[in-house]
Amino acid sequence: MTRLPDFPWDSLAEVKARAQAHPGGIVDLSIGTPVDPVPASIRDALALVSDIPGYPATHGTPALRSAAVEALGRRYGITGIEPDAVLPTIGSKEAVAWLPRLLGFGPGDAVVIPELAYPTYEVGALLAGAEPVRADGLTQLGPRRPAMIWLNSPSNPTGRVLGVEHLRKVVEWARERGTIVVSDECYLSLGWEAEPLSVLHPSVHGGRTDGLLALHSLSKSANLASYRAGFVTGDPKLVKDLLEVRKHAGMIVPRPVQEAMVAALTDDEALAAQRERYQRRRLVLRKALQNHGFQISHSEAGLYLWVTRGEPALRTVDWLADRGILVAPGSFYGPSGDSHVRVALTATDERIEAAADRLAG
Numbered sequence: 001m002t003r004l005p006d007f008p009w010d011s012l013a014e015v016k017a018r019a020q021a022h023p024g025g026i027v028d029l030s031i032g033t034p035v036d037p038v039p040a041s042i043r044d045a046l047a048l049v050s051d052i053p054g055y056p057a058t059h060g061t062p063a064l065r066s067a068a069v070e071a072l073g074r075r076y077g078i079t080g081i082e083p084d085a086v087l088p089t090i091g092s093k094e095a096v097a098w099l100p101r102l103l104g105f106g107p108g109d110a111v112v113i114p115e116l117a118y119p120t121y122e123v124g125a126l127l128a129g130a131e132p133v134r135a136d137g138l139t140q141l142g143p144r145r146p147a148m149i150w151l152n153s154p155s156n157p158t159g160r161v162l163g164v165e166h167l168r169k170v171v172e173w174a175r176e177r178g179t180i181v182v183s184d185e186c187y188l189s190l191g192w193e194a195e196p197l198s199v200l201h202p203s204v205h206g207g208r209t210d211g212l213l214a215l216h217s218l219s220k221s222a223n224l225a226s227y228r229a230g231f232v233t234g235d236p237k238l239v240k241d242l243l244e245v246r247k248h249a250g251m252i253v254p255r256p257v258q259e260a261m262v263a264a265l266t267d268d269e270a271l272a273a274q275r276e277r278y279q280r281r282r283l284v285l286r287k288a289l290q291n292h293g294f295q296i297s298h299s300e301a302g303l304y305l306w307v308t309r310g311e312p313a314l315r316t317v318d319w320l321a322d323r324g325i326l327v328a329p330g331s332f333y334g335p336s337g338d339s340h341v342r343v344a345l346t347a348t349d350e351r352i353e354a355a356a357d358r359l360a361g
C-alpha cells in the first residue's frame, strides 16, 4: 500500500467542535465547498436525461466537447482547441490524483508541485510511485528533467496569479526538457485584482499545445461540486492517451452529469452571478480581517484569502475557532505556509456577515 500523508482536514475535528459550540453557530470557512444554488439551467438539463439506460462514452458527448471548446474561447480567450482534445473527468480531484500514473510516470520520475499547494498534487505523485518536488522557481530545479510540472494559477491556497511571462518561461523550460506541463485552472474565472491566464492561451504557448494540459472544474464556477464535473484538455496526443487508459479503467463521467456540464458551460449569466457573490463576500471578509490587524498576502484571485497575524498558523486557527470561525492552517499546503491561514469565501452572505461582526466585536 502506498504510504500517503494523513488527510489534513481530519486533524481539525477538535477546533471544529469548539467553533460549533459558539452561541451564534459556526462560520465554516475551512473548505472551499459551494453553498449557493445549482443554477436552474443545469438542474433542468440534468432532469431531461434521467432516463438513459445505456453506458455513457468516456470521451463525453460531442455536444459536451463542443460546449467546452466554445466556453474556453468565450470565457478565457483560448483558441485552437479541437473538440476531440477535450476529455471529461469525474471532478478534477481524481484527475489531479491519478494524472501522473495515467501518463505513465512512476519510480525515478520527479513531479514538480508548487511550494504551497493543494495537497492532492503530492498525493498524485506518491500514488504513481514518483517523487514530489516542491518548487516555485525553475532555478530551484537545477539540472533536473522532471516528468511533469504542476501549475495552479490562481493558486489554492495563496490566490497568487502567474503572469504571462512566468507561464511562458515555464512552458519554454519544460519544452527544452521534455517535461509535461499540467495547469490546474479550476479558479480561472475568479480573478479580482489580476486577470488569470490559461496555459492554453495563445500568448503563452505561441500556437503549440504539445506537452501542455489544462484541468478545468465546474465545481466552483457552476456550483457543481456534488455532481463531480470537470475536464482535461490541451495536447491532442496526450488527451488521446488519457482517453485510452480511462476507457479501460472505467473513469467515466455519468451521462446525466455530462448533460449538466453542457448547460454549465453555456450559461455565462450563472457564472457571472456566482462571481459577483464571491466578490461581495471577499470584500466583506477582507475588510473585517484587515481592520482586525490581519495581513492579506497575494489573494488577488481565487476562492480564498491567504492571511497572517505573524504568528504560528495553529494559534490563529485556535483564536478564530474561539469566535466560532473555522479556517484551514496554511501548514496543510506546505511547510512554508505555517504562519498563514486560508479563509474560504464559500459561506452564505448571512454567515459571512456573522464572521465580520465577530471580528469587529
Ligand SMILES: Cc1ncc(COP(=O)(O)O)c(C=O)c1O
Pocket: 032, 090, 091, 092, 093, 094, 096, 118, 152, 155, 156, 184, 186, 216, 217, 218, 219, 225, 229, 230
Ligand atoms: C487547486 C484545486 N484543484 C482541484 C480541486 C478539485 O476540485 P473538483 O474535484 O471539485 O473539481 C480543488 C478543490 O478544491 C482545488 O482547490
